[in-house]
Amino acid sequence: MLHNIYAFLFLLFTMLASAAPVGDETVTVTDHAVRYGTGGGIAGLIILILDIIVIVEVLQSNRPVPHKLLWILIVVLFPLVGMLIYFFFSNREAHKSSYEPIL
Template sequence: MFSQSFLTLLVQFWLFAVAMAQPISATVHDNAWKYGSGGGVVGFIILILDIIVFIEVLNSNRPVLHKVLWCLVVFLFPIGGMLIYWLFSNRKAHMSGGYEPIA
């Protein structure tokens, strides 16, 4: 399904993200939006964008397995998965044209 070079690139991106991650300190800060507890404002923006990706994937006309795989990629790699989805998912071809009638 995925080529060896793509998987290697994905692993290298994940290792880079882990290496650049900043640990959350155990000290208490006055402003929870700026420090600790999950990334502050930037983390909240990434969460909102990931939720938009989940909604778009679940509303698409993809097969169920592809929906699960895209959601899993975005769940495991929030920033990288979102970027990979927006760059490589062929979104226009899988957009549903509205509601489908129930048979």
């Protein structure tokens, strides 16, 4: 399990390192930023609310604590993709029966 976490973190940091900007151009915005789609808007708010719902559901599940922390880490690092992976692949019904607090 720990080896898988290390491999995941290595892959994550490799992806982050390769995401460095290619050019050294600077972008200047002369008009309202929301007009160009950089404001976040309704979609960002919806994703934030759904991510909070996922985190609360993970905390209330009967998964072992390391599994809870890993799911929360995935959802926090990759908000949209992590939420979708959780909803489709987490076997939510099997872990719904009881509550194991983290602390």
